Amino acid sequence: MSAPRLNAAGLIWRNRRAQISRWGFIVAIVLVAVLLAIFIAERRALGDWLSWLRRHGVLCAGLAACLSAAAVAQRRTLKRAEFARSWLAAVPVKPGVARWEAFLIETLPASAAVAALFLGAALAAPALALQRADIEALGVVWAYLSGGIALGVSISFLIPRPKSIDLPPGSRYVPKPKVNRAAAIRPSFSALGLWPTRQMFAWLQPKLVARAVIPILVMMPLGTSADDAMIVIALFGLFGAMSLLWSAAMAVGGAARRWLAPLPARAAAVFRALLLPAWGVIAASCASVALLLLVVDVSYRLAAEIGAATAVIGCLTVGAVLLWHARPRRMP
Numbered sequence: 001m002s003a004p005r006l007n008a009a010g011l012i013w014r015n016r017r018a019q020i021s022r023w024g025f026i027v028a029i030v031l032v033a034v035l036l037a038i039f040i041a042e043r044r045a046l047g048d049w050l051s052w053l054r055r056h057g058v059l060c061a062g063l064a065a066c067l068s069a070a071a072v073a074q075r076r077t078l079k080r081a082e083f084a085r086s087w088l089a090a091v092p093v094k095p096g097v098a099r100w101e102a103f104l105i106e107t108l109p110a111s112a113a114v115a116a117l118f119l120g121a122a123l124a125a126p127a128l129a130l131q132r133a134d135i136e137a138l139g140v141v142w143a144y145l146s147g148g149i150a151l152g153v154s155i156s157f158l159i160p161r162p163k164s165i166d167l168p169p170g171s172r173y174v175p176k177p178k179v180n181r182a183a184a185i186r187p188s189f190s191a192l193g194l195w196p197t198r199q200m201f202a203w204l205q206p207k208l209v210a211r212a213v214i215p216i217l218v219m220m221p222l223g224t225s226a227d228d229a230m231i232v233i234a235l236f237g238l239f240g241a242m243s244l245l246w247s248a249a250m251a252v253g254g255a256a257r258r259w260l261a262p263l264p265a266r267a268a269a270v271f272r273a274l275l276l277p278a279w280g281v282i283a284a285s286c287a288s289v290a291l292l293l294l295v296v297d298v299s300y301r302l303a304a305e306i307g308a309a310t311a312v313i314g315c316l317t318v319g320a321v322l323l324w325h326a327r328p329r330r331m332p
Helices: 004-019 022-041 043-055 057-084 095-106 108-131 135-156 195-203 206-219 226-259 267-295 300-325
Strands: none
Touching: 004 095, 022 043, 022 108, 043 057, 043 108, 043 135, 057 095, 057 108, 057 135, 057 206, 095 108, 108 135, 195 226, 195 267, 206 226, 226 267, 226 300, 267 300
């Protein structure tokens, strides 16, 4: 076995692909067709957006580099901690092969992002051809974003690894409700519904938040007022919290499915208990985003559209993640 970690990861993905029914592939094809239809219908706006992205290509590349560096550095820390506890750590492997397979596994988010950008560019090319727009702008924007992601992968190796911290169950980073009187015992899944939100707050440690704010402050142009800087930091914080909520829903969904497997509980009740509180947090975050955009003199219509689009995308994404991970699976 020349590359045991890559072989194990390939087997995991093969098993997951085998669990997807043909309806999953049909839904994926329909989504791609809908996205292509949206690009064709809004081809004029698409050309304007590409022109704007081309003019601000360096800024977009810098933002892609920051996000890529943070994602790859976090994945590297998690995968190395998992590998230290895995039985694969005892398998004899050549040092060169071990470095390459670790690199490929740790940089998977960057590779997936580049592949997603290529798919989006392939779907946008027919729409630009119908509009007779400058298709060269599409290639330039893709090159900027892909180069930024590659730069972020390089920067991620310079980010120091955080110290391993085992937080106790009563961590001060997790908010706790204050109970003034004894409540009646009524069995429900309400506490289970707060699990993704609590996991998100547990991951939002002060050290991580402080390190995430530094690149935002560095990207601020000279002459930016303190009010505008605080609003930009708040917007980045809200979007970062929603991305952490998505990751928390993914982790909690699988853990809840394993924990509730021996219980005679309906999958619909578990899914509803996990989904509704997460949707409420996303709706409140998107409403805050819209209000912050109004403060920086964005029009009411544009702020409402951005807030509504973010809420719809976030709710659909979290719902799909929970539906995929929290669904009961039959043992063969």
